[in-house]
Amino acid sequence: MLTPQTYRSVEGPYVELLRLTTREHAHHIDARGNAARELIGVSFRLPDPRQRLPYLAERKANPVFQFAEALWYLAGRRDLEMIGYYAPSMRASSIDGVTLGGSAYGYTLFTADEGSKQSPFDQVLELLRSETDSKRGYLPVFSARELADRSNPDVACLAGLHLLARAGRLHMVCNMRANDIDCGLLSDVFSFTMIQEYAAIQLGLQLGTYTHTIGSAHVNDRNADRVRRVLTEVDARFTPITFDFPAMPDGTNADTIAAVLDHEEVLRTNQVRYSMRHIKGLTLAAYWQQVVMLFELYRQIQHDKATAVDADLLDALEPGLRWLMEHKWSACAAAPGGVQ
The missing domain is CATH 3.30.572.10 (Thymidylate synthase/dCMP hydroxymethylase domain)
Known part of the structure; x- marks a missing residue:
């Protein structure tokens, strides 16, 4: 075959x-x-x-861009304003x-x-x-x-x-x-x-x-x-680095995508700053809370020009996402109190 x-x-x-x-x-x-x-x-x-x-x-x-692009597709969008922020x-x-x-x-x-x-x-x-x-x-x-x-x-x-x-x-x-x-x-x-x-x-x-x-x-x-x-x-390398990626929650629908993108927009436009407590209180499944965490960390990098991003948010990320964030933004990783 x-x-x-x-x-x-x-x-x-x-x-x-x-x-x-x-x-x-x-x-x-x-x-x-x-x-x-x-x-x-x-x-x-x-x-x-x-x-x-x-x-x-x-x-x-x-992973920030990859989730942003996937959500941009799922929402049926073609605007440059959103996707250009993540990929100029x-x-x-x-x-x-x-x-x-x-x-x-x-x-x-x-x-x-x-x-x-x-x-x-x-x-x-x-x-x-x-x-x-x-x-x-x-x-x-x-x-x-x-x-x-x-x-x-x-x-x-x-x-x-x-x-x-x-x-x-x-x-x-x-x-x-x-x-x-x-x-x-x-x-x-x-x-x-x-x-x-x-x-x-x-x-x-x-x-x-x-x-x-x-x-x-x-x-x-x-x-x-x-x-x-x-x-x-x-x-x-001796062996590949592997992490298991979680499953999208059952019940995810167009309203879910719209809700995540509402949070994405206020973070992208720097209207709010989300703490771990705030994100954990959102009416989103844990899977989508992870995505909001990524958008908040990216907001800190882009708007706050952070040399050390929120360690609590980093610690709460799925292991694979955290590994990628650590390696993507090494300047934050090298800063005191930043990515460990």
């Missing part, structure tokens, strides 16, 4: 694709001034899509300085089409509720009309998501037209598996496998030094 190679967590295929793309690449391309090494037609599978974070000191994955580089992809186009996947998935009362996402959920074993639960994102303007800086890299309900589990196949392995793969897998888990909850199904397929898997030459550092770290 021909199936994609499986990995315990996203770190496995990330590292393997970095290694293959840099050392055994099939092509060296230079599309729109971005010189890169490329593999064509690759795929991998995660039996447990919740294992969506890597723990690599040289990569310094940012995304501003270069906006034509009008206000919204994003092709990369606003959530807007395409969760916004009702003109003349329709339901979003494509809700239409697929309705289909899967009524048709057992349906093969039609596909959510297209990339549109042929994006090819009409060759100067468009923001063409969707995501071709579409395929939801398949089988034997009480919701599986998903993600089709990417292109993926920057070093810069985009990790955040894409994080967000898309969050969408998969959210969909499974709405359908009352268990979480199935996640399969990621890529047309053009590439690493830009300008990132070659960081890639070498990551591969050196992996080759030198």
Whole structure:
């Protein structure tokens, strides 16, 4: 039986694709001034899509951005104001300085089409509720009309998501037209598996496998030094660092996402400062309280210019999230009273 190679967590295929793309690449391309090494037609599978974070000191994955982007998608947004706060580089992809186009996947998935009362996402959920074993639960994102303007800086890299309900589990196949392995793969897998888990909850199904397929898997030459550092770290370590990622709570719905984003907005705009006591008192499940903690810690870094962030909040984070925060913001970690 021909199936994609499986990995315990996203770190496995990330590292393997970095290694293959840099050392055994099939092509060296230079599309729109971005010189890169490329593999064509690759795929991998995660039996447990919740294992969506890597723990690599040289990569310094940012869980704050990853949760922010996933929530931005789940809310069906395309505004630059929110996502640009967490990833300023995304501003270069906006034509009008206000919204994003092709990369606003959530807007395409969760916004009702003109003349329709339901979003494509809700239409697929309705289909899967009524048709057992349906093969039609596909959510297209990339549109042929994006090819009409060759100067468009923001063409969707995501071709579409395929939801398949089988034997009480919701599986998903993600089709990417292109993926920057070093810069985009990790955040894409994080967000898309969050969408998969959210969909499974709405359908009352268990979480199935996640399969990621890529047309053009590439690493830009300008990132070659960081890639070498990551591969050196992996080759030198005795065993991988692993943490289990918790399950999204049953009952999570659109109101839950909206409530978390209400807290995100007041923290992003520096209207409030949340203490541990305040966050523990929120009417949110512990899972989502963790996300609010991340947003508050980021507020301290961005607005307070903190050299040492709230140790109580750090101590309360899930071990994997704390590890990532420690390694992402080493200046705070080095400060007296900061991350230990």
